[in-house]
Amino acid sequence: MKINKKYISAFVAMLFAVPVMAQVPTPAPKQSKPVLLKGATLHVGNGTVVENAAVGFDKGKITYAGPQAGANLSGYEVVDVTGQHIYPGLIQPNATLGLNEISSVRATLDQREVGEMNPHVRSVIAYNTDSDIIPTIRTNGVLLTQVTPVGGTISGTSSIVQLDAWNWEDAIVKADGGLHLNWPYMLISTGNSAQDARLARMKAQREQALTELAALFRDAAVYKAGKHENENLKLAATAGLFDGSKKLYIHANYGKEIVEAVNFAKEHGVKDIVVVGARDAVAVADFLKANNVSVIYSGVHALPSRAEEDVDMPYKTPYLLHKAGVPFALDYDLSIHGIRNLPFIAGTAAAYGLDKEQALAAVTLNTAKILGVDKQTGSVEVGKDATLVVSSGDLLDMRTNNVTHAFIQGRKLDLNNKQKYLYEKFDNKYKNEQKTPSGVTTSAGN
Structure with missing residues (x-):
């Protein structure tokens, strides 16, 4: 049976047009180069707090954790997290x-x-x-x-x-x-x-x-x-x-x-x-x-x-x-x-x-x-696994907790998940439904 090529093209286009459901993110690859986070407030986990701190890690292990002024930036990929907070992974x-x-x-x-x-x-x-x-x-x-x-x-x-x-x-x-x-x-x-x-x-x-x-x-x-x-x-x-x-x-x-x-x-x-x-x-x-x-x-x-x-x-x-x-x-x-x-x-x-x-x-x-x-x-200390998180707000406060970076043994995690996907999906749906065909925003009751 001969299949019309235009139907095949239409079918392929339809597949790519359907949003892909969020799955469990692929595990992160091993840390390939040294990374240094700088400018954040460091909460070590043992009661110590360091303002304007830096945390460096290489091959999955923490190599530096302390004041930014004492960090050697040579050879590190520097990530500026000024104003944020670094915590051990919970x-x-x-x-x-x-x-x-x-x-x-x-x-x-x-x-x-x-x-x-x-x-x-x-x-x-x-x-x-x-x-x-x-x-x-x-x-x-x-x-x-x-x-x-x-x-x-x-x-x-x-x-x-x-x-x-x-x-x-x-x-x-x-x-x-x-x-x-x-x-x-x-x-x-x-x-x-x-x-x-x-x-x-x-x-x-x-x-x-x-x-x-x-x-x-x-x-x-x-x-x-x-x-x-x-x-x-x-x-x-x-x-x-x-x-x-x-x-x-x-x-x-x-x-x-x-x-x-x-x-x-x-x-x-x-x-x-x-x-x-x-x-x-x-x-x-x-x-x-x-x-x-x-x-x-x-x-x-x-x-x-x-x-x-x-x-x-x-x-x-x-x-x-x-x-x-x-x-x-x-x-x-x-x-x-x-x-x-x-x-x-x-x-x-x-x-x-x-x-x-x-x-x-x-x-x-x-x-x-x-x-x-x-x-x-359990704490952000030299020699331990680089398992830590960075939050733009207080990690223990549900109003301001906002994890921007997370690392397990130095591997940077993909923080996407099914709940985020569904939130964005329906947020976009209802935003679009608020608009008329001409693009003019109307009230929710119209």
């Missing part, structure tokens, strides 16, 4: 980002494994670098996350990844650094006989879970101490808990649960403990400090846990933890889509007691220390 702990795309579509969910005791499950191998959500997170300055499994009593191990990579292997900053334990809920009698009968069954299930958990930890300690012909993956995955090479992240909120869980871990020889969630952390702050336990606090933008608490208790908890001397980081846990709001929960903490640099540290250097990656990232 770090989101305890997230299913890359494991959970669309909650109503089962095929896109890979954050949970079958079973209750899964210490050998590695969440990072399911991490999807092509998630549409990731570019929307980077836009507000969040450049790293802790990929965390959920469900069961022991969910599995988490890994730290950077948010610009072709695959999960390239994304890894620290693999399998911690084991996640969901401490069984304590149950309180209500005085209602029907409800208490149900509670009795749940208490029996809780006791069974604690018994199995104790047995697993005892077996793990024995396994680590001996030699074995056949490897037991579940027990081998827990070995690092007893020599401090792997952290135990205990997910608990109620004060008595926190104390019970930490005592359990200590009794079984766990060296490095972090409590995640920790809504009641202030109530047990002395206990946490005495036992050298860090906290990932998840409730800044939440309601108070109890009716008798101050209405602003979640907002001021970070300040109270800081005042009590408990090491802590902040976690945006309301939804993976909302992780882009991580800088703003730090801003809320700053409005309720913390100073701005302490609040910044709670989503950068403090988080890096708790996750065990502070020698590599």
Whole structure:
């Protein structure tokens, strides 16, 4: 059959006329030449602020961070960011980002494994670098996350990844650094006989879970101490808990649960403990400090846990933890889509007691220390990864946050994303609809 060439030409023209839907930007290539940002205010992440600063980096590592007057510009591509602010890339702990795309579509969910005791499950191998959500997170300055499994009593191990990579292997900053334990809920009698009968069954299930958990930890300690012909993956995955090479992240909120869980871990020889969630952390702050336990606090933008608490208790908890001397980081846990709001929960903490640099540290250097990656990232210091952002306004203020540049290990990121594309698409649509064919602007009602 003979096809008319004019139809082919028309079809090709039509294809090129259709706007291309924004996709996940292509990962940036490795840094090819030294770059120096000059003229901005530098927020190091450790409390230090440098006015009229410069930051230089080469081959993905920071080579200079300090006053602009002391920088050697020779050999650097100089980027003038005068009047702006340089910050470390923000770090989101305890997230299913890359494991959970669309909650109503089962095929896109890979954050949970079958079973209750899964210490050998590695969440990072399911991490999807092509998630549409990731570019929307980077836009507000969040450049790293802790990929965390959920469900069961022991969910599995988490890994730290950077948010610009072709695959999960390239994304890894620290693999399998911690084991996640969901401490069984304590149950309180209500005085209602029907409800208490149900509670009795749940208490029996809780006791069974604690018994199995104790047995697993005892077996793990024995396994680590001996030699074995056949490897037991579940027990081998827990070995690092007893020599401090792997952290135990205990997910608990109620004060008595926190104390019970930490005592359990200590009794079984766990060296490095972090409590995640920790809504009641202030109530047990002395206990946490005495036992050298860090906290990932998840409730800044939440309601108070109890009716008798101050209405602003979640907002001021970070300040109270800081005042009590408990090491802590902040976690945006309301939804993976909302992780882009991580800088703003730090801003809320700053409005309720913390100073701005302490609040910044709670989503950068403090988080890096708790996750065990502070020698590599978390602050803008010489020798660390050039993972940083530049904002024309205050990064922690939702009114002025405007990230103009972002770099991961020296690679300049494309900050476009699906939400920006849709905003521009419909902004143009309604602007055009306000015009008559002659180009004269009319009111929206016409």
